[in-house]
Amino acid sequence: MALLTLTSDFGEQDYLSGAVKGRILRVNTAFQIVDVCHSVEPFHAQHAAYVCRNALPHFPPGSFHMILINLFDVRQSHVLVARQGDDYYAFADNGLAGLIFDEGPAELVSIALEKRFQSDVLHRVDVMVNSFHQILEGAPLSAIGQMGIPPRERGKPTSRVDPSWMEGHVIYIDRFENVVVDITRDAFEVHRQGRPFQISFLRNEVIDRISESYADVPEGEKLALFNAAGYLEIAINKGQAAGLFGLQPVKAGSLEGSVRPLQSSIFYHLVRIRFG
Numbered sequence: 001m002a003l004l005t006l007t008s009d010f011g012e013q014d015y016l017s018g019a020v021k022g023r024i025l026r027v028n029t030a031f032q033i034v035d036v037c038h039s040v041e042p043f044h045a046q047h048a049a050y051v052c053r054n055a056l057p058h059f060p061p062g063s064f065h066m067i068l069i070n071l072f073d074v075r076q077s078h079v080l081v082a083r084q085g086d087d088y089y090a091f092a093d094n095g096l097a098g099l100i101f102d103e104g105p106a107e108l109v110s111i112a113l114e115k116r117f118q119s120d121v122l123h124r125v126d127v128m129v130n131s132f133h134q135i136l137e138g139a140p141l142s143a144i145g146q147m148g149i150p151p152r153e154r155g156k157p158t159s160r161v162d163p164s165w166m167e168g169h170v171i172y173i174d175r176f177e178n179v180v181v182d183i184t185r186d187a188f189e190v191h192r193q194g195r196p197f198q199i200s201f202l203r204n205e206v207i208d209r210i211s212e213s214y215a216d217v218p219e220g221e222k223l224a225l226f227n228a229a230g231y232l233e234i235a236i237n238k239g240q241a242a243g244l245f246g247l248q249p250v251k252a253g254s255l256e257g258s259v260r261p262l263q264s265s266i267f268y269h270l271v272r273i274r275f276g
Contacts, residue, residue: 002136004031004129005059007052008068009040020068020125027129028136034059040069044249045154046171049099050180054229056087064132067091067100071124077115079124080151081131083107083141090128095154109145166191167272168232170249177240178233179247181271185226188273195275199224201234205245214238234271247271 004024010016017038024031036055041047048069056065065087073094080097082089082105089105091097097105111131117123131144141147160167168183199207211223214237222241227233235241242248248269 001030001032002028002062002064002132003034003059004064004066004132005034005036005056006038006066006068007036007040007048007055008038009042009048009070010038010068012038016121019122020066023122023125024066024129027126028133030136031064031129031132041172041249043070043073045070045095045099046169046182047249048096050171050182050229050231052096052100056089059087061086063087064135065089066125066128066132067096068121068125069096070094071121072119074152075118076113077118078110078112078145078149079127081109081111081128081141081145088132088135088141090131092124093152095152097151098153107141107147108151109141109147110149111145161191164276165272165274167270170247170269170271171231172249173242173247176235177242178227178235179241179245179271180227181232181234183232183271183273185230185232188226188232191273192275198274199232199234199271200274201245201247201271207234232271 006017006020008017021033024033037051040051052067067089069091071092073092076093078093080091080093082097084101084105097108111127113123113127134144135141166183168181170179171182172180174180197208205222207222207224211217211225213225214223214235217223217237219238220236222234222236225233225235234245234247236244
């Protein structure tokens with residue numbers, strides 16, 4: 001039995017997530033299907049990468065991962081299938097490869113779509129799951145698709161860094177309105193070098209210590225911690241930090257290159273940490 005995970009931006013009320021499972025089982029009933037998330041924010045590559053990078057590595061080696069996100073970002077005639085370690089990934093050629101894999105996957109192939117079905121979600125699923133089935137049958141990745149085609153690249157939001165400060169972008173707001181920032185614990189500690197710090201956002205809001213849990217502060221008080229994925233999180237104990245502080249993710253159309261908050265905007269996309 002092979003484990004196959006599904007991650008998508010379909011939402012929970014559409015028929016597609018169920019139809020996808022049916023198409024998978026029509027190809028191979030031995031696949032054990034596991035839903036990772038069907039609520040990835042549409043067109044938001046950073047959220048998609050955050051979910052995939054922090055969920056998929058926890059599955060057993062030898063797993064297959066179907067990532068059905070932003071499938072029609074541009075007109076495409078192919079899908080991508082990649083190998084990283086013992087795991088296999090299938091996704092659209094929409095820039096996710098460079099966001100999910102730090103230095104690119106170990107192997108990557110392009111698999112053609114039938115021209116008359118290029119706008120059909122389920123045809124893409126058929127191509128992906130058939131490639132997984134062939135791999136299970138022992139076919140090497142190089143025999144399934146065309147190698148050597150560079151995947152589409154997508155720019156990442158660029159943050160400024162200085163010896164005395166660093167800044168990060170809001171990449172995700174969870175259901176509790178906790179704000180996830182693309183600063184990891186490792187990056188923070190390397191840049192901090194043991195110095196005191198202040199995390200600042202929204203006018204004069206400042207946090208000067210890292211908590212271990214939400215309960216470290218009284219109800220209604222703000223805090224910062226590193227979540228289970230190792231990313232900086234701004235929260236309010238039993239409150240809604242995103243709404244109160246006007247923090248939100250970078251808009252999908254602004255993901256290419258640097259992003260700066262506008263003085264006229266009520267929303268803030270950046271969090272700055274000052275050291276010393």
